[in-house]
Structures are given as C-alpha cells and as structure tokens.
Amino acid sequence: MRLAAFAFGLIGLALSAAGQATALEPEAERIFGSPDAPAIQVLSVTDLAAFSPVLQDYVDRHPDRSIRYVQASSTQIHAAIHDEGAQFDLVISSAMDLQMKLANDGLAASVELQVAGLPDWARWRDQLWGIALEPVVTLASRQALGDLPVPKTRRDLIALLRENPDRFRGKVAAYDPLVSGVGYFLIAQDDQVSDGFWRLAEVMGRLNARLFCCSGQMITELREGRIAIAYNVVASYAARFRPDDPDLVQLAFEDYTFAIIRSALVPVNAPDPEGARDLLGYLLSDPAQRLIADSAGVALIAGTGPAPVPQLRPIRLDAGLLVYDDRLRRAGLLSEWRAALIQP
Amino acid sequence: MMRGLLDPTRIVSLRRRLVWQFLLLSAVLVLGLFLVVGWVAERASRASQDAVLGAAVTAITEGIRSVDEGLELDLPYATFSMLGAMGDERIFYLLTVAGQGVTGYEDLPPPPSPATDMTPVFYGADYRGARLRLASVGRMMLIQNRLQPVTVTLGQTRLGQAAIARDTARSAAWAALGFMLLALPVALLAAQAVLQPIRALADVMGRRGPRDLRPVRHATPRELTPLLRALNGLIARLRAALELAETFIFEAAHRIRTPLSLVRAEAELALAETSDEATRIRLRRMVRAIGESSRSANQILDHAMVMYRTDQYAAARVDLAALAHDGLRAIGPIAEMRDIRITHDIAPCLIEGDERMLEIALRNLLDNAIKYAAPEGHVDLTLTCTDGQACLIVSDDGRGLSDDPAQLIGRFRRGGNVGDTGGSGLGLTIVTEVAHAHRGRFQLKPGQRGGTCALLHLPSA
Numbered sequence: 010m011r012l013a014a015f016a017f018g019l020i021g022l023a024l025s026a027a028g029q030a031t032a033l034e035p036e037a038e039r040i041f042g043s044p045d046a047p048a049i050q051v052l053s054v055t056d057l058a059a060f061s062p063v064l065q066d067y068v069d070r071h072p073d074r075s076i077r078y079v080q081a082s083s084t085q086i087h088a089a090i091h092d093e094g095a096q097f098d099l100v101i102s103s104a105m106d107l108q109m110k111l112a113n114d115g116l117a118a119s120v121e122l123q124v125a126g127l128p129d130w131a132r133w134r135d136q137l138w139g140i141a142l143e144p145v146v147t148l149a150s151r152q153a154l155g156d157l158p159v160p161k162t163r164r165d166l167i168a169l170l171r172e173n174p175d176r177f178r179g180k181v182a183a184y185d186p187l188v189s190g191v192g193y194f195l196i197a198q199d200d201q202v203s204d205g206f207w208r209l210a211e212v213m214g215r216l217n218a219r220l221f222c223c224s225g226q227m228i229t230e231l232r233e234g235r236i237a238i239a240y241n242v243v244a245s246y247a248a249r250f251r252p253d254d255p256d257l258v259q260l261a262f263e264d265y266t267f268a269i270i271r272s273a274l275v276p277v278n279a280p281d282p283e284g285a286r287d288l289l290g291y292l293l294s295d296p297a298q299r300l301i302a303d304s305a306g307v308a309l310i311a312g313t314g315p316a317p318v319p320q321l322r323p324i325r326l327d328a329g330l331l332v333y334d335d336r337l338r339r340a341g342l343l344s345e346w347r348a349a350l351i352q353p
Numbered sequence: 354m355m356r357g358l359l360d361p362t363r364i365v366s367l368r369r370r371l372v373w374q375f376l377l378l379s380a381v382l383v384l385g386l387f388l389v390v391g392w393v394a395e396r397a398s399r400a401s402q403d404a405v406l407g408a409a410v411t412a413i414t415e416g417i418r419s420v421d422e423g424l425e426l427d428l429p430y431a432t433f434s435m436l437g438a439m440g441d442e443r444i445f446y447l448l449t450v451a452g453q454g455v456t457g458y459e460d461l462p463p464p465p466s467p468a469t470d471m472t473p474v475f476y477g478a479d480y481r482g483a484r485l486r487l488a489s490v491g492r493m494m495l496i497q498n499r500l501q502p503v504t505v506t507l508g509q510t511r512l513g514q515a516a517i518a519r520d521t522a523r524s525a526a527w528a529a530l531g532f533m534l535l536a537l538p539v540a541l542l543a544a545q546a547v548l549q550p551i552r553a554l555a556d557v558m559g560r561r562g563p564r565d566l567r568p569v570r571h572a573t574p575r576e577l578t579p580l581l582r583a584l585n586g587l588i589a590r591l592r593a594a595l596e597l598a599e600t601f602i603f604e605a606a607h608r609i610r611t612p613l614s615l616v617r618a619e620a621e622l623a624l625a626e627t628s629d630e631a632t633r634i635r636l637r638r639m640v641r642a643i644g645e646s647s648r649s650a651n652q653i654l655d656h657a658m659v660m661y662r663t664d665q666y667a668a669a670r671v672d673l674a675a676l677a678h679d680g681l682r683a684i685g686p687i688a689e690m691r692d693i694r695i696t697h698d699i700a701p702c703l704i705e706g707d708e709r710m711l712e713i714a715l716r717n718l719l720d721n722a723i724k725y726a727a728p729e730g731h732v733d734l735t736l737t738c739t740d741g742q743a744c745l746i747v748s749d750d751g752r753g754l755s756d757d758p759a760q761l762i763g764r765f766r767r768g769g770n771v772g773d774t775g776g777s778g779l780g781l782t783i784v785t786e787v788a789h790a791h792r793g794r795f796q797l798k799p800g801q802r803g804g805t806c807a808l809l810h811l812p813s814a
Contacts, residue, residue, distance in 0.1 A: 113445070327434050337428075338426065
C-alpha cells in the first residue's frame with residue numbers, strides 16, 4: 010500500500026496506459042500475395058494505405074511468399090510483444106522508445122544483414138533497424154490562416170495563436186500523449202530540446218486544443234475544415250494528400266524539426282525469422298527505400314530520395330531512449346502536460 | 354614432432370635445435386602476452402567503465418527529488434545514451450524505496466550487500482539472457498515526512514568492453530608475433546655466434562695432420578674447456594701409447610740386430626772353413642737369410658727413428674749436397690760388388706730439416722736403386738735446387754714398376770715383380786714419412802729409359 014503513496018496522482022495515468030494494453034485490437038489488416046503461400050506476419054503502426062505499395066512490390070518480387078499485415082497503435086504493439094507474447098515475424102513502429110525497450114529487454118533477435126549506407130544512428134546492434142526517416146511537421150490550412158503570415162518557427166506559431174485567439178479557438182490539434190505512444194515520445198523530445206515548448210502547450214491549452222490518437226485523424230479533420238493547425242504530424246501521412254490539396258500547408262519549423270526513425274525488429278519468438286529477415290532486407294534495399302522516401306519526403310539512406318533539410322534533427326536509436334519509458338518520468342511529464350493543456 | 358626435436362639424442366644440428374627452441378619459447382611468449390594483455394585490458398577497461406557506471410548511478414540518485422505526491426525522478430537521457438554508447442550496451446535500472454520497486458525493472462538482481470551510502474557497490478549478475486555489470490547506491494530521503502532508504506541500481510552489458518579487451522589482446526599478440534618474426538634472423542645470428550667457437554675448434558682439429566699428437570692449444574669459451582681438456586688428455590694418452598710402441602720396436606730391433614751380426618759372422622766363418630758342397634750351399638742360404646733379417650731390423654729401426662724424430666721434429670740447416678755425397682760414398686762398395694755404375698749431378702743445396710732423417714731417406718733410396726738395378730746396370734743421382742725447392746732424383750735401369758706407385762708407399766707393401774729380391778717393404782714408407790715431416794713430397798714414376806725414377810721434393814731454405 011505504501012507504494013501507492015509514491016504513485017499518488019499518477020495512478021490514473023498509469024491505469025489509462027495499462028488499460029489499452031489488454032488485447033491487440035487491429036486498426037486494419039490485409040494479406041498481400043497469394044493466400045496459399047506461407048505468410049510473413051507483420052505487426053506495424055504504419056498506415057496500411059501508405060505502406061501497401063512497398064508490401065505489394067515485395068510479394069510481386071517473391072511470388073512464393075505472402076504477407077499478413079496487421080496495423081495497430083504503437084502502445085498496443087508494444088504491449089502485445091512485450092507483455093502478451095504475441096507471435097509476429099516483424100514488428101515495425103515509429104515509437105522509438107518502445108522499440109528500444111523491446112530490444113533492450115532482450116525481445117529482439119539478432120539479424121545478420123549487410124546494409125550499405127544505413128547510418129550508425131539508425132540502427133542498434135543488429136537487432137533494431139531503421140527503415141524510414143519520418144519528419145514531424147506542423148500542418149496548417151491555408152484557408153484558415155487567411156491573410157495571416159505563415160509561421161516559420163515555434164515562436165512565430167505562439168505569437169500567431171496568441172494574437173488571434175478567436176480564429177484558432179478549438180481549431181488547434183495535437184497528439185494525445187496518453188493514448189499515442191508516438192505523441193508521448195514527441196512531447197518528451199520537445200520537452201528535452203526546447204523550453205519554449207511549454208509556452209506553446211499553454212497557449213494551445215488556452216485555445217482548447219483538441220487531442221487525437223493519430224496523425225491520420227488530424228489530417229482528416231484538417232481537410233474537412235474543422236481544424237486550422239495540427240501540431241506534430243508525421244509527414245508521411247500528409248504526403249498522400251498534399252499534392253492534390255492546395256489548402257494543406259506543411260510547416261517544417263526552422264528552430265528544429267524532428268525526424269523520428271521508424272524501425273523494425275524481429276522478435277525472438279518469431280515463427281518465421283528467415284522470412285522476416287528476407288522482408289527486412291528488402292525494406293532496406295534500394296527500390297524499397299525509394300518508395301519509402303517518396304512518402305516520407307526524406308531519404309534515410311543517402312541517395313534514395315530527397316536529402317534532409319538543415320533544421321531536420323533525426324533522433325538517434327540508442328540506449329538514451331530508455332529514459333522516456335520510465336514510469337516516474339512519464340508520470341511527471343504527463344502531469345505537466347495536463348497542467349498545461351487542461352485549464353480551468 | 355616437438356619432442357623429437359628436443360630429444361638431445363636425435364638432434365642432428367645444434368643450430369636447428371637452438372632455433373627451434375627459440376621459436377617454441379617465442380610462441381609461448383606470444384600466447385602468454387595474449388592472455389596477460391587480455392586480462393589487463395579487461396581489468397583496465399572494466400575499471401574505467403565502472404567509473405562511468407558509478408558516476409551515472411550517483412547522478413541519477415542525486416536527481417531524485419521528494420515532492421508532494423511522492424518522488425520525482427528525471428532519468429538523464431545523456432547519461433543513458435553515454436552508458437550505451439560503447440558497443441550498443443543494454444541498460445537496466447531500478448529505483449526502490451524501502452525495498453519496494455518504484456520504477457524500472459523490478460526483478461533486477463539486488464546487490465550482494467545492500468548499498469547504504471552514495472559509494473557505489475559494483476557486482477555482476479545474469480539478467481534476461483545477458484551478463485550485466487551493475488552498480489548500486491543508497492541514500493536516505495525524507496519522503497512524505499518519513500525518512501526512508503532509497504536505492505538506485507543501474508546495470509549494463511559489457512559487450513563493448515569485452516570487444517576492446519579482445520582487440521587489445523589480439524593487437525598485442527600480433528605485435529609480439531611481428532617482433533618474433535623480426536627476431537628470427539637475430540636468433541639465427543645468435544645461434545651462429547654461439548656455435549662459432551665450436552666450429553673454430555672443429556676447424557683446428559680438422560686441419561691437424563694425422564700424426565700430429567701435440568696438445569691442442571686453442572682459446573675456447575669456458576663451456577668448452579672440459580671438452581678440450583678431455584681431448585688433450587686423450588691425445589696425451591695416445592701419444593704415450595705410441596711412444597711406448599715405438600720404443601718397444603726400436604729396442605726390439607736393436608736387440609735383434611746385434612746377435613744377428615754375430616750369427617752372420619759365425620756363419621761366414623763356417624762357410625770359409627767347410628769344403629763340403631752341401632753344407633756350403635746351406636750355409637750360404639743361411640748367410641743370405643740372416644742378411645735379410647738384419648736388413649729388416651735396420652729398416653724397422655730406421656722407421657722407428659723417423660717416427661720418433663717426426664714427433665720431436667726440430668729443423669736445422671742441412672747441407673743436402675754433402676749428405677748426397679756421403680750417401681754415394683757409403684753405397685759405393687756394394688755397387689762395385691754388383692758392377693753397377695753410379696753417376697751423379699749434385700748442385701749445392703741447403704735446406705731446413707732433420708739431418709738424420711734425411712740421411713735415412715737418402716740411404717733407403719740408394720739401397721732400393723742398387724737392389725733393383727739391372728746387373729752391371731746404372732744408377733743416377735741428381736740434386737737440383739731452384740726457387741725454394743730442392744729436388745733429389747734417384748733413377749735406375751731395373752725392371753721398373755708393376756704396381757700403382759701410390760700403393761707401394763704403404764707400410765710393408767712390395768711390388769708384384771720383386772719376389773726374387775729380399776726386402777721388408779718399409780723403405781719407401783720411410784722415405785714418404787721423411788718427405789711429409791719436411792712438408793715435402795715423394796713420388797715414384799717409370800724412368801725415361803726404363804727402370805724406376807724416384808723423386809724427393811723438399812722445400813729448401
């Protein structure tokens with residue numbers, strides 16, 4: 010009982026995090042290739058629609074294999090692999106801290122792969138392999154901004170929101186860190202890098218910002234005009250709409266723009282590690298990297314797509330990521346977030 | 354194979370043995386260096402990594418704050434990042450309050466003795482399939498108005514450290530191997546230098562004449578002195594034995610010769626006094642046999658004399674021409690008896706040598722010539738003396754040589770065509786030995802007009 014005292018006030022948060030980790034509830038599921046061929050089980054956060062060209066290309070090249078692709082949220086994926094012993098061959102997630110924890114806790118198998126050009130910071134040992142670099146951007150609706158200037162930095166954004174509270178009230182969107190693993194991770198990064206972030210959080214709270222589970226929903230809301238600005242959106246989701254939607258403005262802030270690494274690992278209990286290795290090898294190969302860089306807007310392996318812009322800050326895959334998963338740290342950060350966002 | 358090479362009874366070459374031993378020793382050194390450097394590097398890198406780990410766990414503990422709701426812990430990202438940097442280490446941590454896990458890995462192995470102050474307790478443990486190095490520190494904190502012990506434990510895998518130790522040891526082994534290769538020629542040279550005195554001694558021994566029984570006076574290293582002493586002892590014993598034998602022969606011949614002369618004189622007297630033909634024939638044969646015997650005794654005596662004087666060789670100035678004249682004079686009566694004509698051409702000649710030995714050689718040569726010359730034949734003696742070379746040639750017109758001249762020089766060897774003539778077979782041996790004692794050369798060859806030609810070359814003064 011004494012333990013409860015230490016976690017006082019955090020219990021609600023912990024419960025809400027644990028509550029989601031009951032059973033895997035796939036957001037989408039699809040089989041690529043012939044249903045008769047042996048299937049490689051892939052559990053991934055990546056939007057099925059965004060990833061299907063790559064997976065289709067793989068099964069086209071390997072007619073003797075098929076892929077069962079299961080899409081779920083990053084916290085669900087982590088819980089499924091870490092606590093529930095779910096059996097998958099390849100686990101793909103953008104929640105770098107959770108992926109790192111899986112590998113650190115010994116749940117990722119070593120995979121022998123020779124990948125030319127993969128940066129050191131995009132892999133951990135031979136267990137965690139970065140497969141995509143995903144810039145995290147802010148999206149804005151041109152129509153909603155009207156004649157206001159397009160913000161170039163977070164400071165500009167804070168000023169913009171402060172000066173036009175009526176225009177943006179209830180029309181600012183952000184990740185809900187309680188629900189989204191990526192959302193929490195990005196807030197932790199913002200907290201670490203910039204003091205100004207909490208001012209932004211407070212401004213967003215004052216404007217009754219709406220919180221979402223995923224990038225996709227934010228984009229939908231934005232496109233439908235119910236939202237003017239979406240903060241911290243994974244760029245690859247926006248990429249599908251941007252070319253044919255002139256209203257969508259993508260802002261890569263000049264003070265800093267994070268790029269998270271979407272990474273893949275083969276669990277130690279994978280039923281088909283050989284298939285997983287083969288698929289992973291393909292994902293890191295030149296043709297697949299070109300397809301991935303096409304949707305992410307930036308190349309992970311130099312030469313396969315557009316080079317990163319100077320303000321882009323890739324987050325390294327290393328043991329430092331473990332601190333974000335710490336219970337006390339998470340609790341402290343989330344309580345601060347709630348204090349900033351939920352104002353009386 | 355190694356044992357075979359190290360077994361002293363099987364070693365054919367000392368040099369090879371030395372080199373093999375060097376190689377074996379070097380290999381042991383390389384292995385030893387590999388192990389020792391690996392161990393030292395492991396210890397050194399563990400000490401430095403322990404320092405980092407200890408600093409990290411201390412920093413984390415100092416970052417714990419007591420707040421209204423309980424504890425606040427800001428795990429430092431940079432610290433974790435640094436801990437994991439070397440070799441992508443896995444990192445585990447645990448924060449406990451009063452023994453209850455608050456955050457981190459609650460099943461992390463506890464330290465063997467509880468950490469009570471800020472001095473880290475280091476220990477190793479197996480956890481989640483990996484070998485961990487852990488550090489634990491403790492601290493008392495006021496939490497919710499109660500003083501409670503707080504413990505922070507931080508563990509990391511040490512793959513990077515192991516790899517560094519392994520690499521260091523491997524580098525050391527390679528370096529040692531390189532040095533060994535560099536040292537190999539040096540070892541060869543050293544082996545050569547060590548063996549040099551032995552080789553020099555062997556050379557000195559090899560250069561000695563077969564009859565040279567002087568003690569070996571050669572500077573050798575201390576280690577070889579016993580061998581040299583033993584060798585000299587052996588030589589001395591051999592020499593004593595030889596001397597005894599020579600003395601014995603000399604004495605024996607001498608003691609036989611005198612009674613023989615007496616017997617001969619008696620036999621000749623009896624021959625003069627008897628008129629019975631059968632008895633005379635018998636007595637004549639007796640006289641002849643006695644002559645042969647005394648001749649042999651003389652030659653054995655000569656031989657013993659030559660051997661003895663060779664050992665005690667002391668050169669002096671000798672007038673070879675005078676010796677030749679004396680020899681001719683001495684042989685004169687016998688030649689006259691057999692109607693043999695003697696001619697000579699003697700140039701003045703001085704040499705360094707032993708007069709007694711030279712006289713014996715000359716007498717034997719002339720004896721042989723007279724003995725084998727044709728009846729009423731001709732013997733010629735020529736002595737020339739040109740650029741440091743005296744040449745004495747004695748030629749006859751007798752039956753010549755039937756055998757290889759080199760064979761005839763051997764002791765007690767006689768030609769196949771001399772069965773009718775008495776002789777011991779020692780004459781030419783004596784001449785040859787005298788020639789050798791004077792560092793000269795003796796040669797037999799067929800004469801230009803038949804017969805035999807004996808040449809004695811001697812270095813002149």
